[in-house]
Amino acid sequence: MGWIRCIAVLLIWSHAGGIGAQDLPLTSTGNLRFFVDLSAFRGPEGYTRQEVALLLDASQLQLREQAGESVGKISLVAVVLDTLDNRVAHRTWVQQVAVPELDVGIGAPFKDAVFFDLTPGAYRLIVQIKDIHAEESGRCTVPLHIPDYERRARLVFSDLQLASHVARSGEVHRFVKQGWKVVPNITRNYVIGEPLQIYFEVYNLSSSGESFIMGYRLIDAEGMVVRTYPAKRFLKPGESCVRAEVLDTEGLREGTYDLQVEAFDGSSRQYFQTRRPIFLVSKDLPEGLTQVQRDLIGYYADIRYIADEKTRRTYDALESWPARLAFLKVFWKQLDDVLDTPTNERLLQHLMRMHYVETHFGAGVRGSDTDRGRVYIQYGPPDDIDYRTSAAGQKPSEVWFYETARRYEFVFRDRRGTGVYELVHSSYPGEMSNPYWWREF
Structure with a gap:
């Protein structure tokens, strides 16, 4: 399941429009696949807090029985380098991951997060996860541009953090900030009809005036505004504030969107907007199979053109999702002619072709x-x-x-x-x- 899920998300984001081309969740390379998403917030004075959120399908791990549970163990390393490759920050930690009875569609998602307080500027981030009980590991390298939130003259937002759960909390936890527990939605996939949850911070509100206005829009891959949420007026608690919002997705179509958030401070006449890409998937699909279902549609169309008639008949006769997934895994493995890389390039190439023809x-x-x-x-x-x-x-x-x-x-x-x-x-x-x-x- 892990390889299908990774390729599905990679396909989705490789074709995201708008700002998405520059601001996407990241996929690791190597034998152990995981995802990384980044969000920046104001940190201690003179610093920006860069949060690094991680998602790993723990069903990839070599598991051992412990107190009646199947348990995996991973080591995690996150390193920040400057432009001269000098180490600026470093975190190393170990996590024990309990894996429940696996769901063929969902796997065993494990989330974690780490943050770094950095001065504004250009850096490079390296994240590595290793299965301690096996020789499997994955690595992700990405350039970092750390913004400056200390310039007091202009209204500005932190990054929009897409979340799967947002609630007030007084606990001390890696997902808690400013009194809010924000569990990141690292792949940014939301089921249509379920709430779109976000957390962000607003900085540099003017000291004059009592309130400011905020608005939210969803913009499709063609640049068209498909939903405008009612603007709201909020009282200023000071020069900065925290916003946690839940937005309705009922009635929208499956696809890639940019979530646009905008604010207007009438007393200073300042306006600011930012966007972040999300992906909506159909609520009619079985829970946990939404990404796989998107793949299967593409796989089926592909089989029409590249598989022989006997193979197509065999596939069409399969009635259950697990049986079809097992069949397709073997089918695509046989077509993978570059065996020394973790990605099935033939499959990814064909999925991209499918996406192109459906949209053009x-x-x-x-x-x-x-x-x-x-x-x-x-x-x-x-x-x-x-x-x-x-x-x-x-x-x-x-x-x-x-x-x-x-x-x-x-x-x-x-x-x-x-x-x-x-x-x-x-x-x-x-x-x-x-x-x-x-x-x-």
Whole structure:
């Protein structure tokens, strides 16, 4: 399950739009897969507190029986280096992880967090997790840009921390800050219909005036505002404040969104906004299988084009999710021709192709059901495209060229003027051939 979950999230975020291209959860490399998400807040004077949240599927660990429980043990290392690779900060700790009876869809999610107080500037973060009972380990390296929250003249927010649970708390805990327990949602996936929970801090409110206004919006991958939440006015508790919000997701469609938060301080006439990407998944899918279901849709479409008829019939006859997942795991492993890397590059490549055709070639139909979609999925992106706009009495066409041992072409034409291009000729072996296609138009 772990490898499917990792590739699913990697696919989702590799195609996120807007600010998401620069601000995404991170995936480790190595045999042990985990996720990292980053959030920065104001720290002690002159410092910014960089929080590093971690998510590991503990079902990957080698487990041992202990007091009637299955237990794994991991060592964690987080290192911050400056631009000259000098060590600035370092944390090492060990965690014992109890793993309950596994759910085939959910696995055994384990969350942890560590923070560093750093002066503003550029750094590099390295996180490593090792299974103490095995030789498995994973590593994540990412550049850090630590913001400066001390400039008093301007209104500014901390990072928006996406959460799976937010509540007031007086306990001392790694997930508690400013009197709030904030359990991070590290992959930023939310089920449609369930609350979208966030925590953030507002800094540098002006001393004049009693209140300020805040608003929230969801913006889709095309840059369109799909939901505007009612603006709220809040009293100023001082020059800074903490906000924990729960936003409704009912009625939204599955996909990638930017959550935009904005504030206006009327007394100083200052306005500030920030965004962070999230992903909404369908509530109609079984709990815990939402990401896997997204994969299966892509896998199924893929099987139509690259598996033989016998394989497709075998897959279609499987009725349970566990059986289909087991089948697909073997199927994709057989197609992985780069065995010395932890990622199945062939699978990831094909998922990306599926995502592209579904978002670029659909016009009243699924992109994967079109001729262009089928060719793109089967052969990949063309090396060159000749776009031919419509002339009098003619329909627009596209000619795709592939450079392999020789130059092959695929000709598509919008016969009906609906935006759906049909294959009318190809020079590739086994494809339909009609070298005089142009005479028909």
